[in-house]
Amino acid sequence: MRPFFEKFPPSLVGAEACDWTKICAGEEEKPVYVGPRLLEALSRLNMASSTEALRDGLADAARQMGFPYIALVQHGGLPRLVECSMVVTNYPAKFVQSYIANHYYVIDPVYEVSQLLDRPFGWEEISNVVELADHQHALFKEAGRYGIVHGVTVPLHIPSESYASCTFARPEPIEITPSLMTTLQIIAGFAFRAGLYLHHAMHDRNVPRLTRREAECTALIALGKTDWEIGQILGIAQTTVRYFITRAKQRYGVFRRSELVARAIIDAQVIRDGQDRDSKVPESADDKPERG
Template structure:
């Protein structure tokens, strides 16, 4: 089912006037069906088991998939979420391997999604400086392909939908969680931790003392409220303080 530009304009006008998450959810369901998709997910990439004030989460995926997502804590490992950090424009799920290398676990995740009736999809990244990374995804039913010609309009819908969700959050007094702010040197140290470097190795790379590196990492852990190096690296990665490019290079 192809959507027309006039319908996108009408959707943008509607969501711009939405007063509540419930109203936005209804508009999302309507435009999702009009575009020929079966499901949508308008979300910040955060742990669903630990809801954070001000985060966006409007999802109408099958409950069986939502259960799997939460049980496996895929917020931090979903290949679609990871791929969205590698681009600023929308991408089809069947092209995700052009953005990231898929591990056997990633392939198992994608297979599990298909097993519960989710087909192909299109994800529009949402990278707002100082906020948690997010995205707007639309998924077809199993066995239904994408209409490639309408994807530029789907991108517009996703961009407007995420911005509308941010506005609704602000209007109801729910502001996005403020991200910890790391210094440039702390960012360098955390990125090297994510690469598996020890304090001694980081000190050699940066040309500073090991004690200085240890202090930078301690301060960074304190800002995030975590005690483990691995958790620090994970939090910084998924909050956008460091990127996969920082860890693996280009």
């Protein structure tokens, strides 16, 4: 299969698929192949040891996708920002100062729409979702003076965390394709997770632990396998595969398989081929009743 990201700049996604990492774009969609350059960008985000390093890594990935500006913001419930909220941005300093001084975050329609949608959206869609007031049009006009004109925003909703979003912006229009949206969503998800580790010291929190079967099923999803193929590989029924996947998603509090895979990769719970599965992920008593 040809790389899903072949339409993107080769400087980021590369022309060859990584040997094992494929992130499923949706429950029924074809697998998304993560090229080595994109994988490198994601690894850089995951290994960021400071907010500045995260900002630089996210900005570099965004630039290679054609977006010079980024804003990763944990904005919580309107009409105010969360206290000590996470803000990672390279927006021009003068615009940021004006944004804060004028309390634009109270009326920012980007935040409002990001709490209404569960998918990435182009700013051209905003007026179809909410009715814009004059002061909101004024906000976009001021942003435009700094080159923040056309944007794509990725809503980031993690249970137990405040609402957040990651925006990629540029001065000129850009063709918004499903593959572009998928790539930006993956980049935003990794950046947000890394930001939470830095901002809330998540490395000190308890990480949900997948059982052996749950980890195996998740790893095979990452390889692009179907439920039937996973069942054949593990020697269990297809319904049992779905049970383990559902339970793994419940442990993480996510609804999509792509979210499960991303979270498990970051938490080092995805088992690669050739890895000693029994030593890394112990078999749980919970697994035994569900074996085929």
